[in-house]
Amino acid sequence: MAELLVDSSIRVWVFLPIVVITFLIGILRHYVSILLSSQKKVDVLQVQDSQAMIRSRLLRENGKYITAKAFAMRKHFFNNEESGYFKTQKRPAAMNNPITDPTVMTDMLKGNVTNVLPMIIIGGWIN
Numbered sequence: 001m002a003e004l005l006v007d008s009s010i011r012v013w014v015f016l017p018i019v020v021i022t023f024l025i026g027i028l029r030h031y032v033s034i035l036l037s038s039q040k041k042v043d044v045l046q047v048q049d050s051q052a053m054i055r056s057r058l059l060r061e062n063g064k065y066i067t068a069k070a071f072a073m074r075k076h077f078f079n080n081e082e083s084g085y086f087k088t089q090k091r092p093a094a095m096n097n098p099i100t101d102p103t104v105m106t107d108m109l110k111g112n113v114t115n116v117l118p119m120i121i122i123g124g125w126i127n
Contacts, residue, residue, distance in 0.1 A: 018126060025118045033114045038107060045091065052078075052085055 063071045078085050098104040
């Protein structure tokens with residue numbers, strides 16, 4: 001296999017600036033995307049339900065490491081017919097179509113612009 005010999009002046013004045021500028025534009029792109037991102041609205045009931053699902057999943061996966069009585073007690077908390085958490089919490093599923101929500105579309109556009117624009121600028125500069 002042939003060795004690739006690169007003149008030191010090409011390495012210093014071409015490759016090194018390309019690497020440094022690409023790195024700095026990546027850092028700039030990261031901070032611009034942080035500035036442009038909007039805060040997501042958090043619903044307390046949705047967080048509560050997701051935490052309950054996580055707790056039940058952890059109980060299912062790690063139930064073999066606790067005593068049978070402790071497992072049964074936790075299982076009773078989640079699945080009892082009269083007072084179980086999953087039996088008493090009847091909430092409608094909130095499935096929103098992201099296409100109909102303008103804030104979601106705006107966030108997608110901001111993300112695409114912050115990713116594509118630096119690539120176009122770097123590509124034009126290198127070319």
